[in-house]
Amino acid sequence: MDFKASNRLVAVGDKYLAVQQEQIKKLQQQGISIINLGRGNPDQPTFPDIVEKAKHELDNPITHGYPPYGGNAELKSVIREFYQNEYGVVLAENEVTVLSGSTAALTAFPMALANVGDFVLTPTPAFFGYHIGITMSGAKSWPMLLSEENNYLPDLHAIPTDVAQKSPLMFLNYPHNPTGAGATRKFFDEVTAFGLKNKIAIVHDFAYADISFDHQAPSFLQSARAKETGVEIYTMSKAFNMAGWRVAFAVGNASIIKLLKTYIQNSVGGTFGAVQNASAYALQGQGEQRQQLRELYLDRRNAVIQALNQIGLSATHSSGTFFIWVKLPNSKTDDKAFAKELLDQAHVAVVPGSAFGDAGQGYIRISLVAPVDVLLNGVTKIGQFLHRQTLV
Ligand SMILES: Cc1ncc(COP(=O)(O)O)c(C=O)c1O
Structure with a gap:
C-alpha cells in the first residue's frame, strides 16, 4: 500500500x-x-586526533545512555570558553544548547516560535534548510532580497512595518551560502536594532563561521545587545570536517534557547555522548x-x-x-x-x-x-x- x-x-x-x-x-x-x-x-x-578522542569515548559506558537534554555540562562549558576566546562574547550557562546538527534546529525555530499565518523573514537566495520548518509550521516566508548591488545584505528598510509586526522570526546566514558574501559588524548592529524595535527573534546561521578568507567573520553576538534579540547557530560540520557526526550548538538569547530546547528534546532528543565529548575536545584546540x-x-x-x-x-x-x-x-x-x-x-x-x-x-x-x-x-x-x- x-x-x-x-x-x-x-x-x-x-x-x-x-x-x-x-x-x-x-x-x-x-x-x-x-x-x-x-x-x-x-x-x-575529520581531524585525526578528534577521531582518536571519539574512539576512546566509545569505550566509556557513561556515553552509552541517553545524553542530558541540551548537552553535557562539560561541552557547554567548553562552548562558552570557545565563544569568549574566538569572539570575546560572554555567555551564561542558560545561553547555550547542544544540537544534533544545525539542520534540525533550523527546522525547529519556526515550529517553536511561529504560528499559522505569521511571516518568517528569510533571505533569498538562501540555504534550503529554512523553508522546511516555515512550511511545516504553517507560517509564510517573507523574502528579503539579496542582490549583488547590496553586497548580498538585505535592505531592512524594505520590510513593510505590518510585515515586521507579523514576523516572530528572521533567518540570516553569513558567510552566506550560496553567494559566499560576508556580513559586517555594522550590518549586525542594524539587525540588532531592527530585532529589538520589532520584537523579532533573529537566528543567525553561522555554518561557515570558520571559512572566511580576508578576516575573521564577525559573530552576530558581537553586536551590543544582540543577545537580547537573537541567537547564533554554530555547526561542527564545516570548521572541523565533522558533517557526518551531526553536532552543532546554539548560543544567545536565553528565552529563545529555552524554546528551541523544548522543541528539540521532544523531537530529535539528545546528541550521542561520545560525539559531544569529541566535540568538546575539538573546540579546545585544532587552531x-x-x-x-x-x-x-x-x-x-x-x-x-x-x-x-x-x-x-x-x-x-x-x-x-x-x-x-x-x-x-x-x-x-x-x-x-x-x-x-x-x-x-x-x-x-x-x-x-x-x-x-x-x-x-x-x-x-x-x-x-x-x-x-x-x-x-x-x-x-x-x-x-x-x-x-x-x-x-
Ligand atoms: C547555510 C547552512 N546552514 C546549515 C547547514 C547544515 O549544517 P549541519 O551539518 O549542521 O546540519 C548547511 C549545510 O550545508 C548550510 O550550508
Whole structure:
C-alpha cells in the first residue's frame, strides 16, 4: 500500500540535491563518470586526533545512555570558553544548547516560535534548510532580497512595518551560502536594532563561521545587545570536517534557547555522548588544522575563479564559505535548464541558483569540496559546453 504525503510535506517539495543525486546515479549506472561540483559535503576527513578522542569515548559506558537534554555540562562549558576566546562574547550557562546538527534546529525555530499565518523573514537566495520548518509550521516566508548591488545584505528598510509586526522570526546566514558574501559588524548592529524595535527573534546561521578568507567573520553576538534579540547557530560540520557526526550548538538569547530546547528534546532528543565529548575536545584546540583547512579552500577558490574568468564567466569573489556564485552569460537565465543540460551533456553537476529561491535565477553555485585538479577539470568542461552552445 502506498501512502500520501501530508499537504504540508507536499508543499515542502523535494530537495533539489536529492533530485539531482538521482539523475547523477542514472548517468553513473550507464558508466558515465560525473564531476560533482554541486554538493556541500566537506571532502576532507575529520581531524585525526578528534577521531582518536571519539574512539576512546566509545569505550566509556557513561556515553552509552541517553545524553542530558541540551548537552553535557562539560561541552557547554567548553562552548562558552570557545565563544569568549574566538569572539570575546560572554555567555551564561542558560545561553547555550547542544544540537544534533544545525539542520534540525533550523527546522525547529519556526515550529517553536511561529504560528499559522505569521511571516518568517528569510533571505533569498538562501540555504534550503529554512523553508522546511516555515512550511511545516504553517507560517509564510517573507523574502528579503539579496542582490549583488547590496553586497548580498538585505535592505531592512524594505520590510513593510505590518510585515515586521507579523514576523516572530528572521533567518540570516553569513558567510552566506550560496553567494559566499560576508556580513559586517555594522550590518549586525542594524539587525540588532531592527530585532529589538520589532520584537523579532533573529537566528543567525553561522555554518561557515570558520571559512572566511580576508578576516575573521564577525559573530552576530558581537553586536551590543544582540543577545537580547537573537541567537547564533554554530555547526561542527564545516570548521572541523565533522558533517557526518551531526553536532552543532546554539548560543544567545536565553528565552529563545529555552524554546528551541523544548522543541528539540521532544523531537530529535539528545546528541550521542561520545560525539559531544569529541566535540568538546575539538573546540579546545585544532587552531592550526582549522587554519590549514581555510588555506586549502582559499587556494581552491583562487584557482577556480581564475579558471572561470578564463572561460569568460564572471564569478563573485567569495569572502567565505566553500562556494562560488557564478552569473550565467546574459542569454541564459533558465539556470535549471542550464544545470540539467550541463549534467547530461558535459557530465558536470552544479546547483542552479533558483534552487536557492527565485532571486538565484540566472546563477549557478559551484562547490569547492574536491581537489583542485578535479575542480579545474570541471571548469574546463563547463567552458567546452559553453563554447558548443555558443554562449561565450
Ligand atoms: C547555510 C547552512 N546552514 C546549515 C547547514 C547544515 O549544517 P549541519 O551539518 O549542521 O546540519 C548547511 C549545510 O550545508 C548550510 O550550508
